[in-house]
Amino acid sequence: MEKEALSQYYIFLILIPVLCGTIARYLTLIIDYRQYPSYPNGYLIHLVTGFISSGIGAVAIPAFLERNFEAITFLFLAAEQFRDVRRIEKESLQDLDDVEHVFRGEAYIDGIAKTFEARNYFSLLVAFITSLTMHILPHKIMWINIICGVIVGIIALYILKAFSKGKAVGDIADIKLAKITVKNSELYVDDIFVTNHLGTDRSRELVKNSGIAAVIYPKEKHFNRILDHNGQRQAIIFEACRILGLRRYHYTKRDYETGRIAVVLVPIIYDEEAFIETIKKTPLLESIKKSYRIMNSNFNK
Incomplete structure (x- = not known):
């Protein structure tokens, strides 16, 4: 594959999965009856972290193809960063508890913080699976690969949401x-x-x-x-x-x-x-x- 064509191929192999992963984060961020997080600032924070996690998942395949194993280490660093997201969410909710008429309680706060950490992994996995699908398909026509990658990404998001969905009272x-x-x-x-x-x-x-x-x-x-x-x-x-x-x-x-x-x-x-x-x-x-x-x-x- 020529250098210019390879460069264009990698651009699609990264941009499309990043877009899919970020959209997946948005879909899991839509405000429910709990009304958390509030918007616009709460939305912005989580969308940016979703974009970053999508980027980490999307660059994994090109990094493997180019044998750039230093870039792959970002996958391992991501887990630590997402734990920091959970910690920050937990601290923020604990601070809010001091001004609420009724406390959420430590157990509820811990559950919300874990949920937001897990949803960053949603973005990473959706982006990674989309990128992997686009690469392994044998079609030489890029738009066919893109459509198939997006479809598989949607299926992956549905499975992840179904797997992580908890019960209610x-x-x-x-x-x-x-x-x-x-x-x-x-x-x-x-x-x-x-x-x-x-x-x-x-x-x-x-x-x-x-x-x-x-x-x-x-x-x-x-x-x-x-x-x-x-x-x-x-x-x-x-x-x-x-x-x-x-x-x-x-x-x-x-x-x-x-x-x-x-x-x-x-x-x-x-x-x-x-x-x-x-x-x-x-x-x-x-x-x-x-x-x-x-x-x-x-x-x-």
Whole structure:
């Protein structure tokens, strides 16, 4: 292959995968109900890191072809840089926790930071797979290679997203609206005792007239361990308060006999449908997931 043609070939072999990897990062960055990160500055930071990770993945094949093994070392340096991205995200969210009415909690913050680190690997892998596909195809017509590379990159992104997609509270539990009852200074959600700290008439009237409550029913007994975790309950109440706003008071309480979880708050915006949907979509935290296979095997003996 002539030098000029080879140079043009390498340009396509790098630019197209970089573009695919950056677009893949954008598609995984679209704001969801958690509203993080905010835009435009949050978008810009993550798009730039996605562009850099795409570039690292895209240059791997040309580096191999040119036997430039020094360039390949960037692949190993990338892992360290992405860990720094996770660390920075974690520190940023911890700083934000100090000014929030309701804390995210350490477990939720750790999960979000890991997610953003993993999504940089999405860009790297999509770019690498696109570049590899474009190179190994036997067609001499470049635009055919480009189309095939883009298609394979899209398939790779779909597989990566499916593989990394976690479950939400709605996958392991049923959520139903519940009745708020105030007896003297005691607060009940349905028949679940929540607190006895409502010491004034004003606080009791506020919770009774403006409060909103739900009960989370685990679909299976072993799901109780996940929903009872303080980090998971903190994530649930944080998301509910973030969507509806917090006027005053927020509580979660477990019924130890049945494993049900009561969630109650006094929101700024009273929206029952949004309240239930928010709880359903709250992600299950990776740090608290447990395997119940050993427990089941012991029961079946």
